[in-house]
Amino acid sequence: MSGAVVEIEGAALAFGERTLWSGLDLDVRPGEFLAVLGPNGSGKTTLLRVLLGLQSLSAGKVRIAGRPPGKGNRRLGYVPQQRAMDQQLTLRGADLVGLGLDGDRWGIGLRGLRGRRRRIAEAVAAVGAERYASSPVGRLSGGEQQRLRVAQALIGEPDVLLCDEPLASLDLTHQRIVTELIDGRRREAGTAVLFVTHEINPVLPYVDRVLYLVGGRFRIGTPDEVMNSATLSELYGTRVEVVRVGGQIHVAGAQSALCEDEVHHHLEHTDEPVP
Numbered sequence: 574m575s576g577a578v579v580e581i582e583g584a585a586l587a588f589g590e591r592t593l594w595s596g597l598d599l600d601v602r603p604g605e606f607l608a609v610l611g612p613n614g615s616g617k618t619t620l621l622r623v624l625l626g627l628q629s630l631s632a633g634k635v636r637i638a639g640r641p642p643g644k645g646n647r648r649l650g651y652v653p654q655q656r657a658m659d660q661q662l663t664l665r666g667a668d669l670v671g672l673g674l675d676g677d678r679w680g681i682g683l684r685g686l687r688g689r690r691r692r693i694a695e696a697v698a699a700v701g702a703e704r705y706a707s708s709p710v711g712r713l714s715g716g717e718q719q720r721l722r723v724a725q726a727l728i729g730e731p732d733v734l735l736c737d738e739p740l741a742s743l744d745l746t747h748q749r750i751v752t753e754l755i756d757g758r759r760r761e762a763g764t765a766v767l768f769v770t771h772e773i774n775p776v777l778p779y780v781d782r783v784l785y786l787v788g789g790r791f792r793i794g795t796p797d798e799v800m801n802s803a804t805l806s807e808l809y810g811t812r813v814e815v816v817r818v819g820g821q822i823h824v825a826g827a828q829s830a831l832c833e834d835e836v837h838h839h840l841e842h843t844d845e846p847v848p
């Protein structure tokens with residue numbers, strides 16, 4: 574036993590002729606914060622789907638807390654990519670958060686019910702969502718819905734938290750609230766965090782290691798080891814300039830190396846920070 578809570582060994586994933594990544598070996602320790610970066614279509618979400626047991630590997634194996642993914646693995650929390658919820662959805666915010674407790678043994682009776690209510694209230698308060706916790710989620714803004722999803726993922730006290738661009742629709746204040754919440758959880762409870770993001774800067778102070786995927790290749794290391802001109806130039810196969818300004822990382826020049834149209838489209842603004 575390596576002590577890692579996520580163990581990925583010799584993993585490969587291909588769809589038809591296209592290999593997203595192969596030869597991926599990665600152990601994630603309890604409490605570690607791993608940022609998963611890479612351009613559109615590089616396989617970031619697919620990696621999370623493998624860990625969730627929703628996608629099988631083409632080769633290799635994956636273990637979460639020593640067990641295969643899927644199989645009722647309650648050790649996982651998941652914050653999906655932001656998608657607007659159906660406006661007609663009448664489920665209340667607090668009930669959405671409470672779904673994260675499903676499968677917990679609350680027992681029957683008032684004590685179980687009170688305990689459940691208290692935990693939901695605490696989770697709602699932790700993301701600052703008290704004001705709208707009783708409203709139907711379909712009527713809430715994208716950012717409000719996203720804070721409830723984070724509360725839902727954390728309430729089950731997971732050993733591993735999988736986040737798919739959880740900051741995408743949040744303003745700067747709520748980006749900070751959510752990242753500090755996730756950071757607090759991993760520090761206090763040793764939850765390992767795999768955080769897919771296009772933008773490393775909002776989480777840079779927390780990141781222990783980066784997994785950077787590009788066109789079937791990848792690098793794993795500390796932000797300093799991966800987010801530098803030499804490493805990213807090698808990964809993209811062209812000259813890429815990485816500059817640190819005021820504690821932030823800016824990447825320029827990667828777009829010319831990317832051959833997929835959608836990637837060009839995504840990166841067409843030269844001053845946009847490249848993932």
Ligand SMILES: Nc1ncnc2c1ncn2[C@@H]1O[C@H](COP(=O)(O)OP(=O)(O)OP(=O)(O)O)[C@@H](O)[C@H]1O
Nearest residue numbers: 588589593611612613614615616617618619620771
């Ligand atoms: N079940 C599938 N069958 C075939 N191709 C798939 C399947 N699932 C994903 N893909 C393809 O694999 C590629 C990687 O998708 P994925 O969603 O993992 O990328 P990503 O890195 O998360 O991208 P983005 O930054 O755009 O969210 C995409 O080209 C996608 O179309």
